[in-house]
Every structure is written in structure tokens, then in C-alpha cells.
Amino acid sequence: MPEVNESNTVANNVPPTTPSTTPAGSAGQGVAHESAARHVSGEAVYVDDMMAPSGTLHAYVGLSTVAHGVVSSMSLAAVKNAEGVVDVITRDDIPGIVDIGPVFPGDPLMVGVDDTVEFHGQVLFAVAATSYAAARRAARLAKIEYATLPAHLTIEEGLAAESFVRPAHYQSRGNAQEGLRAADQRLQGELQIGGQEQMYLEGQASLCVPEEDGGMLVYSSTQNPTEGQKLVAEVLSVDLHKVTVDTRRMGGAFGGKETHANQWACLAAILARRTGRAVKLRLARGDDMRATGKRHHFLSRYDVGFDKQGRIQALDLMLAGGCGMSPDLSDAIVDRAMFHSDNAYYLPQVAIAGHRVKTNTVSNTAFRGFGGPQGMVAIEDIIDAVARSTGRDPLDVRKSNLYSAEDNRDVTHYGQTIEQHVLPMLLDRLEETSDYRARRESIRTFNASNSVLKKGIALTPVKFGISFTVQHLNQAGALIHVYTDGSVQLNHGGTEMGQGLYTKVAQVVAQELQIDIANIRCTATRTDKVPNTSPTAASSGSDINGMAALDAARTLRQRLVAFACEHFSVAEDAVVFLPNQVSVGEQVFTFAQFVNLAYHQRISLSATGFYRTPKIHYDRETASGRPFYYFANGAAVSEVVIDTLTGEYRVERVDICHDVGNSLNPAIDIGQIEGGFIQGMGWLTSEELSWDASGRLTTVGPATYKIPAIGDTPPIFNVELLPDSPNAEATIFRSKAVGEPPLMLAISVWSALRDAISSMADYRVHPKLDTPATPERVLMACESLRSESS
Structure with a gap:
């Protein structure tokens, strides 16, 4: 990979992009969001809008009705016998791991008999039926009994009980207590800072399609396709290469689909594996708000x-x-x-x-x-x-x-x-x-x-x-294909949730290759195209994915310059990328003509890019x-x-x-x-x-x-x-x-x-x-x- 130096140019002989060259839609221009018209018209396709395979089942979940207690019995006979029901699963039906905690354990996929319920709305079972309405109706028929336990519902109650999910952390400089004693004036106070519901327009949704050889194709409304791939694979007890997660867009996310999209993909995947049929799971708004996390x-x-x-x-x-x-x-x-x-x-x-x-x-x-x-x-x-x-x-x-x-x-x-x-x-x-x-x-x-x-x-x-x-998350990859007609397909590890990431990264590629953004298509984020991706979070989406795409584009540009130098016997400075054109000495080609010529000379028109953020440590x-x-x-x-x-x-x-x-x-x-x-x-x-x-x-x-x-x-x-x-x-x-x-x-x-x-x-x-x-x-x-x- 070419190294990116402090002047933001690549440490090789590819001429840097000249600021005066401005193909339509390149970086720095106020280009409309790539899906703006489809958002407004309703043509944008989300997971629930996708044309599902014939025979697709619909899944729904049964949720706990106590905040804290042990499940003493779970009668699901009425659920299984309900009209349209094809399958019902509980914790005991999970073939692989049960805990899907993203960093530390503590998040069971489902709670079973003799397990402890930790909040009102925790998942107890899942049902697959021939329609969404049938699945929801059936999920309400369960008879669950609990041995209730005392619940801590406020921060003060948790502090008083010394109940913590992780150890405390401390930061300091100097001696605060001595400084307070020596201060000219002093105040004490307390503030309650409320949480916030994600309230995305599109709720949690997943569609799982079983494939041959035990594979699973997962369409998920997620900010973190790689983590979804990993957890689905571990829940199914298969290798990661058998699971592909595809995310074209989300109707909002704000962080609520960084880890909390995983549970619904895993449940749908288990049901798809058991039934051999595609399974879609979409939560209703009220249950989505009950069962998924908020701002702290x-x-x-x-x-x-x-x-x-x-x-x-x-x-x-x-x-x-x-x-x-x-x-x-x-x-x-x-x-x-x-x-x-x-x-x-x-x-x-x-x-x-x-x-x-x-x-x-x-x-x-x-x-x-x-x-x-x-x-x-x-x-x-x-x-x-x-x-x-x-x-x-x-x-x-x-x-x-x-x-x-x-x-x-x-x-x-x-x-x-x-x-x-x-x-x-x-x-x-x-x-x-x-x-x-x-x-x-x-x-x-x-x-x-x-x-x-x-x-x-x-x-x-x-x-x-x-x-x-978390240092290791500061990395990204990208993949660019240039086709012989001059059109470009771009893929990277970032996900699009309405924030315009696809548009910005495409603008970066347009700037580097000096082509109009209309000639670039950013395809769905997929774990089989760019692997081991970080979540789209921490405001780093454009920073890291943009740099990875720039790296891939510069690799292609360098390769094309080298081809032109050899093919036309010219020096590197004689090869100039202009808006939608490439000038080689006295000759001028359209970008499409130039890449088509390169193809016929057996020059690879595909490249990967990679970037890792420098300097950071803690x-x-x-x-x-x-x-x-x-x-x-x-x-x-x-x-x-x-x-x-x-x-x-x-x-x-x-x-x-x-x-x-x-x-x-x-x-x-x-x-x-x-x-x-x-x-x-x-x-x-x-x-x-x-x-x-x-x-x-x-x-x-x-x-x-x-x-x-x-x-x-x-x-x-x-x-x-x-x-x-x-x-x-x-x-x-x-x-x-x-x-x-x-x-x-x-x-x-x-x-x-x-x-x-x-x-x-x-x-x-x-x-x-x-x-x-x-x-x-x-x-x-x-x-x-x-x-x-x-």
C-alpha cells in the first residue's frame, strides 16, 4: 500500500490531483445525497422493502413482562399450534454460542427456563410463521411464569447496591483535593442527564436467506456488518466465510444499529437454518423501543x-x-x-x-x-x-x-x-x-x-x-473496479444511514480519477467484498473509508500511468488526468477510451485500498x-x-x-x-x-x-x-x-x-x-x- 505522507500526497510518482481540475461532483462540491430523490419518492429500498424469495417466513419474538426474575416455566404449546406457525425456537435450540455480547459477555440471545430475566422486554423465544401478522399474534399466546426478584431501575439504586457492569475508571491530574482546599471560591452540585431513544425511521430488521453448503446471506439494517457476520456465524456454529452480510442503507441508525442489530439477524438466521426457508424479522415500533438500547x-x-x-x-x-x-x-x-x-x-x-x-x-x-x-x-x-x-x-x-x-x-x-x-x-x-x-x-x-x-x-x-x-477499530478497506466503458464500481466498509457517506467517498474517487461522480456507483456494503470492517461510528466514516478509497484509486491511477509510460514511451509527467480525459503527450483520450486500451493490454483495472489512523494510543x-x-x-x-x-x-x-x-x-x-x-x-x-x-x-x-x-x-x-x-x-x-x-x-x-x-x-x-x-x-x-x- 502506498504510504500517505503529511502533505496528503502519495509517496510515489503519481502526479497529485490539481485543485483546478473539477469534474462534476468531485470532492469539495455541494453534491446532493446519492439517494436523496429515492428517499423522497419512496423508491429507496430498505430491508423490509426487498423482494424476498418465494416462501419467505416472517419471524417475531416473545418478550419478558418483568424487569427482574427467574423464568420458572414457559408454555409455548399455544404458540406452536397457532395458525400459520412453522417453527418456534427457545434458548435450547441455539446451535452455537448463546451470549452475543459485542465486547464483554452479558447479552444472551434468548432467556430460557431457569435463566434470569434482567429487564422488561428481554427476548424469551422466537416464532416463524407464514405472515407477519400471524407471527405477532402467535407470539402473544405464550404463558410464562416468573419468580420475581427486586429490580434496580435508577442510577442511584445501582450505586447504592454497588451494582456495576464493568469496573470504574479514573483519570486525574495534579491533586484535586488540595486544589479545592486552596481555591478562592468553591461550589458543589448534581445534575441528572436524561437518556434518548434512537427513534430511527426504519426499525430493526433482518432478512436471512439460506444458501448451499450451510451458507447464510444476511440482509441487515446494521452499522456493523462484520460484527453481524461474526455473531451469526458463531450462533450457527459455522466459519465466518459461510456468512455474508449485506447492508445497502439504513433508514437512520444513530448508534442504535451498531450492536443492537445483531440479535435480530441471529434469530432470523437460526430459523432460516432450521426451516430451510428465507426468514424476515422486523420489530414493531413499540417492541423495538422496549427491546433495544438508548443513549445512556x-x-x-x-x-x-x-x-x-x-x-x-x-x-x-x-x-x-x-x-x-x-x-x-x-x-x-x-x-x-x-x-x-x-x-x-x-x-x-x-x-x-x-x-x-x-x-x-x-x-x-x-x-x-x-x-x-x-x-x-x-x-x-x-x-x-x-x-x-x-x-x-x-x-x-x-x-x-x-x-x-x-x-x-x-x-x-x-x-x-x-x-x-x-x-x-x-x-x-x-x-x-x-x-x-x-x-x-x-x-x-x-x-x-x-x-x-x-x-x-x-x-x-x-x-x-x-x-x-478502541485502537484496532481505526482501520478501513475499499475495493474499486473500473469497467471498460469507463464506469466505476466502488465498495468500502462504511455503511450508509442517511448521512451521505456513500456520496462523500464517491466524491473522493471522482476527484482522484478525475471523472464525474455520475460515472461512479457505490454498491452495498458487503462482508464478501471488503472484509473485517469497523462499524460506521465515532464520526470516522468519511475519514477512514475515504482514505481507503483514495488509496485504491491512487493505486489504479499509478498503474494506469505506468501503463501509459510503457505503451506510449513517454515520461510520467506527460501523462495528465483531466476531467473525464487522460492526456498522454500530444494525444488526448476519454477516460473510457484510455481504460479500454489498458484492458486490451492486460492491465488490471481493479484495486483494493487500506487505511489505518496514525498516532493514536491510550x-x-x-x-x-x-x-x-x-x-x-x-x-x-x-x-x-x-x-x-x-x-x-x-x-x-x-x-x-x-x-x-x-x-x-x-x-x-x-x-x-x-x-x-x-x-x-x-x-x-x-x-x-x-x-x-x-x-x-x-x-x-x-x-x-x-x-x-x-x-x-x-x-x-x-x-x-x-x-x-x-x-x-x-x-x-x-x-x-x-x-x-x-x-x-x-x-x-x-x-x-x-x-x-x-x-x-x-x-x-x-x-x-x-x-x-x-x-x-x-x-x-x-x-x-x-x-x-x-
């Missing part, structure tokens, strides 16, 4: 010391993540919360404890930001509390605490140096373009003359680390290292107005400046920023998960779980991509990731709500406002301030 809810407790200007001197922070019943990905998620508990701020003396609390609820899992948002909410709560205590504008307190190259304030609490200081300039720019200072004074005037309606404003930064914190024993290749940055200003008598509020204006480096696709990047912000706003304001006393999830659909609607979009919504800010690291064309970081821009909405509430006490009191900041919580915070001032 967190409990934050802090003790902070600071000076009179609000600069933090010491911090003791406890982060407890509510993990649910199993480890799943919680170890890495709580780690990332700890990594991001500084957000953009230098913490001179700090001690951070991260607990992985076990509760008898569904195992929580990856969600956009992967723990980072929870850590950042915790520190932004602290910054606002410090600002109220010192009487300074929260923006000024934020600025005074920013990482800086001056005074050695540029190293994180885990030992990574901040090498590209974008935020100070970015915050100054946004402060000016949003007219923050004048609006702050206008809001103070408004609040002074209005006793019921109160306005608030906040400007909050984002510094988000980019890379998988030692958990010493809690130090460089877990991130680089940091993505941004900031947002949000303005809100609240009704202090009802708690109702609206977001009136949002201004965002976000750094994406040299954008691969400005149109898609802006869309990701807008969508991420709205999703983050929903998490922090309206999306409230609720369980009853028995541990049953009660928010199981859009009627009870409120995601933002179009009417919640701010009427003034300004988004700017920070200009002239190429990545300092040699990423794909010096771009920066944009998948997860924008979600955390929405912290500005939550901070603005507290700013509005605090105005009721002349900004002297830091109101307690747990997330999500629903109108009920806003009203309670207003009432609390009224009580304190009366």
Missing part, C-alpha cells in the same frame, strides 16, 4: 474550585452512566464521557471517576456522540454555575477557561496536547456575527420590563475528539495517551423565550459556526449540522424516557415520546462553515468529521433556558435544570426561584 442517562456530581474571574482551579467530578443490564459498549461510552468532561476547557487539577452502573433496564448502547455529550453537558453545567457565582457573563467565563497555547494550558487531563487552537478565533467570530453582546443587553432590558415572559441567550463551544477510542492503566487523531470544533448561540407561569418556551434564533476543515461536501455538511443540532435539542429539551414502577417502558411511540417536529425548528437558523480552516492532520483532503460534533451545539439551548430562568433572580442564582428540560422542569425551576426570593 448519567448522574453528575461535582466539587469545583475557581478564582474571582471564574477560572477553574480544581475539579472533582463523578460521572455515573446508567448502563442497563449488560456491558454492551458501556466501558467505551463512559470512557468517552470522561474524555469529554473538559469540553473546551483546561482543568489544572482534576479527578474524574467514571462508574458503569447496572440497572434492570434494557442495555443502553451507542448513540450519536457515544458518551461525549453527557460529559460535555456536565462541564457546561459547572461553567454556568461558576458564572452565576462570580456575576460574570457566562461567555466571558467560558473564554477565560479555554485551552490555550499560552501558559502551558494546552494539555488535556488525559495527556493529549491540543495542537490546533481553533476555538478562540471561532468563538470571537461567532460572537461578532451573531451580535451576541448587543443581544445580551437587549435581553436584559426585555427581562427587566417583563414579569412573565423571560428571554435567555447562551454561546457554548464544542471540542470533540475524532477516532475510535493506556488505561495510566489513564493517559492520545486517544484522538484530532478534534472537531464548533460553537452555537441560542436565544429562547420562556413563559414563567407555564414553563412553555420556544427557541427563537440559533447561530452556528462549525469547523469541518476543507469540506468534502458543504451541502451535506450543513445538513448534518442542522440535523445534529435539532436531534441534540430534542435530547436536551423534549425527549423524555419514562418507566413505571414495574420497570416497563411507557414511552414506546411518538404519542408518548416527543421528538422535535418541524415547528420546533428555530425560525432564524444561521449555519456557517468556518472558512479557511484545513485540518492540521493529513485527513482525507484535510477535511474534518461532521457526524457527531454538531449534536453538542444544542447545549446552547439548554444553557439559554437556564439563563432565562436565572434572570428571575437577576442572574445571581444558578437554577437546577435536569435534562431533558421539559416545560414541566422549566416551570419547577421557575417556581423554585420564586420560592427562594420570597
Whole structure:
């Protein structure tokens, strides 16, 4: 593989792409999403839309009705005898492994008799029938008896019982306790940070088709085809090469299909193997929400010391993540919360404890930001509390605490140096373009003359680390075929969930081969084309898959240049790739003519590419290292107005400046920023998960779980991509990731709500406002301030 050097050119003699050459749709252009028209028209094919083989069966599952207990008996006679039923399976029918925990054990595929149920909605059995309706009806006929056990449903209960899915982890610098004792001022506080339902448009779905020689073709709505391949193979007790997983697209995922798609593929595969027929398993929305994981809810407790200007001197922070019943990905998620508990701020003396609390609820899992948002909410709560205590504008307190190259304030609490200081300039720019200072004074005037309606404003930064914190996942592969008509087929390990990854990677290939993007087709992600892939997560999809595709394209280009030099007896600099053409000396060929000529000279027109992220490492024993290749940055200003008598509020204006480096696709990047912000706003304001006393999830659909609607979009919504800010690291064309970081821009909405509430006490009191900041919580915070001032 050619090595990619720091100048982002390949260390061989292939001429680098000239910036002035611009075939239609190449990198840097605002190209529409490759499936945008099909999404809108309904022509996009998802797993449930696929033309299934004749005789396909439909599967469904039976779910537990207690949060914690031992299954004492399971009568499935009525299920087996129900109309249309072909097969029913339990734990005892699994031919291979029973535990499908992705990293650590703890996730049984099904719970059997004498096994312990760990949450309300855990899978007990699966049924295959001739229709979807028949399978669902049959699944309800089971008679299950339990010996119930006490259940821990909250983080506090889990902490009190010292119940954890994994050991705690600790990070520190200096002596936090000594720093606190010596601090000029000191505050303590606690914050509840709510979880979030994935609420993807397409629910969990798999279609398994048995093949000869014991093979299995799995169509799965998954972010992680390779892990799905591995687990299906292990559940069936066959070699991995007998299982192929195919994922063309997902109708949303957000992390909920990184590990939680595996169970449904495994169940469908077992039934397909037993019956010899294709089996489709699709969960109904309510059962999907009961049986699959959410964003981790967190409990934050802090003790902070600071000076009179609000600069933090010491911090003791406890982060407890509510993990649910199993480890799943919680170890890495709580780690990332700890990594991001500084957000953009230098913490001179700090001690951070991260607990992985076990509760008898569904195992929580990856969600956009992967723990980072929870850590950042915790520190932004602290910054606002410090600002109220010192009487300074929260923006000024934020600025005074920013990482800086001056005074050695540029190293994180885990030992990574901040090498590209974008935020100070970015915050100054946004402060000016949003007219923050004048609006702050206008809001103070408004609040002074209005006793019921109160306005608030906040400007909050984002510094988000980019890379998988598990080192070996930072790799990717790609495969490119060039056909004799000049068309190109591209395949890579990334999955498409609506974020535009296929489009961006195709643009990279278009740029390198100098052909229009219309001539490139990105095919479904398949484990038999690019093996051993990493999940599409951690905002690394474009970074690693784009670089792998670039490597493959450059291999092809180098091969074609070498062919032209030999065939036409010219020097390398005489071979020039132009938009849809190749110039060789005095001759000019269309790209199709050129590759067709190469084919007839027996030149291979297929190449693989590979990339692994450099520089990253982390030692958990010493809690130090460089877990991130680089940091993505941004900031947002949000303005809100609240009704202090009802708690109702609206977001009136949002201004965002976000750094994406040299954008691969400005149109898609802006869309990701807008969508991420709205999703983050929903998490922090309206999306409230609720369980009853028995541990049953009660928010199981859009009627009870409120995601933002179009009417919640701010009427003034300004988004700017920070200009002239190429990545300092040699990423794909010096771009920066944009998948997860924008979600955390929405912290500005939550901070603005507290700013509005605090105005009721002349900004002297830091109101307690747990997330999500629903109108009920806003009203309670207003009432609390009224009580304190009366």
C-alpha cells in the first residue's frame, strides 16, 4: 500500500490531483445525497422493502413482562399450534454460542427456563410463521411464569447496591483535593442527564436467506456488518466465510444499529437454518423501543474550585452512566464521557471517576456522540454555575477557561496536547456575527420590563475528539473496479444511514480519477467484498473509508500511468488526468477510451485500498495517551423565550459556526449540522424516557415520546462553515468529521433556558435544570426561584 505522507500526497510518482481540475461532483462540491430523490419518492429500498424469495417466513419474538426474575416455566404449546406457525425456537435450540455480547459477555440471545430475566422486554423465544401478522399474534399466546426478584431501575439504586457492569475508571491530574482546599471560591452540585431513544425511521430488521453448503446471506439494517457476520456465524456454529452480510442503507441508525442489530439477524438466521426457508424479522415500533438500547442517562456530581474571574482551579467530578443490564459498549461510552468532561476547557487539577452502573433496564448502547455529550453537558453545567457565582457573563467565563497555547494550558487531563487552537478565533467570530453582546443587553432590558415572559441567550463551544477510542477499530478497506466503458464500481466498509457517506467517498474517487461522480456507483456494503470492517461510528466514516478509497484509486491511477509510460514511451509527467480525459503527450483520450486500451493490454483495472489512523494510543492503566487523531470544533448561540407561569418556551434564533476543515461536501455538511443540532435539542429539551414502577417502558411511540417536529425548528437558523480552516492532520483532503460534533451545539439551548430562568433572580442564582428540560422542569425551576426570593 502506498504510504500517505503529511502533505496528503502519495509517496510515489503519481502526479497529485490539481485543485483546478473539477469534474462534476468531485470532492469539495455541494453534491446532493446519492439517494436523496429515492428517499423522497419512496423508491429507496430498505430491508423490509426487498423482494424476498418465494416462501419467505416472517419471524417475531416473545418478550419478558418483568424487569427482574427467574423464568420458572414457559408454555409455548399455544404458540406452536397457532395458525400459520412453522417453527418456534427457545434458548435450547441455539446451535452455537448463546451470549452475543459485542465486547464483554452479558447479552444472551434468548432467556430460557431457569435463566434470569434482567429487564422488561428481554427476548424469551422466537416464532416463524407464514405472515407477519400471524407471527405477532402467535407470539402473544405464550404463558410464562416468573419468580420475581427486586429490580434496580435508577442510577442511584445501582450505586447504592454497588451494582456495576464493568469496573470504574479514573483519570486525574495534579491533586484535586488540595486544589479545592486552596481555591478562592468553591461550589458543589448534581445534575441528572436524561437518556434518548434512537427513534430511527426504519426499525430493526433482518432478512436471512439460506444458501448451499450451510451458507447464510444476511440482509441487515446494521452499522456493523462484520460484527453481524461474526455473531451469526458463531450462533450457527459455522466459519465466518459461510456468512455474508449485506447492508445497502439504513433508514437512520444513530448508534442504535451498531450492536443492537445483531440479535435480530441471529434469530432470523437460526430459523432460516432450521426451516430451510428465507426468514424476515422486523420489530414493531413499540417492541423495538422496549427491546433495544438508548443513549445512556448519567448522574453528575461535582466539587469545583475557581478564582474571582471564574477560572477553574480544581475539579472533582463523578460521572455515573446508567448502563442497563449488560456491558454492551458501556466501558467505551463512559470512557468517552470522561474524555469529554473538559469540553473546551483546561482543568489544572482534576479527578474524574467514571462508574458503569447496572440497572434492570434494557442495555443502553451507542448513540450519536457515544458518551461525549453527557460529559460535555456536565462541564457546561459547572461553567454556568461558576458564572452565576462570580456575576460574570457566562461567555466571558467560558473564554477565560479555554485551552490555550499560552501558559502551558494546552494539555488535556488525559495527556493529549491540543495542537490546533481553533476555538478562540471561532468563538470571537461567532460572537461578532451573531451580535451576541448587543443581544445580551437587549435581553436584559426585555427581562427587566417583563414579569412573565423571560428571554435567555447562551454561546457554548464544542471540542470533540475524532477516532475510535478502541485502537484496532481505526482501520478501513475499499475495493474499486473500473469497467471498460469507463464506469466505476466502488465498495468500502462504511455503511450508509442517511448521512451521505456513500456520496462523500464517491466524491473522493471522482476527484482522484478525475471523472464525474455520475460515472461512479457505490454498491452495498458487503462482508464478501471488503472484509473485517469497523462499524460506521465515532464520526470516522468519511475519514477512514475515504482514505481507503483514495488509496485504491491512487493505486489504479499509478498503474494506469505506468501503463501509459510503457505503451506510449513517454515520461510520467506527460501523462495528465483531466476531467473525464487522460492526456498522454500530444494525444488526448476519454477516460473510457484510455481504460479500454489498458484492458486490451492486460492491465488490471481493479484495486483494493487500506487505511489505518496514525498516532493514536491510550493506556488505561495510566489513564493517559492520545486517544484522538484530532478534534472537531464548533460553537452555537441560542436565544429562547420562556413563559414563567407555564414553563412553555420556544427557541427563537440559533447561530452556528462549525469547523469541518476543507469540506468534502458543504451541502451535506450543513445538513448534518442542522440535523445534529435539532436531534441534540430534542435530547436536551423534549425527549423524555419514562418507566413505571414495574420497570416497563411507557414511552414506546411518538404519542408518548416527543421528538422535535418541524415547528420546533428555530425560525432564524444561521449555519456557517468556518472558512479557511484545513485540518492540521493529513485527513482525507484535510477535511474534518461532521457526524457527531454538531449534536453538542444544542447545549446552547439548554444553557439559554437556564439563563432565562436565572434572570428571575437577576442572574445571581444558578437554577437546577435536569435534562431533558421539559416545560414541566422549566416551570419547577421557575417556581423554585420564586420560592427562594420570597
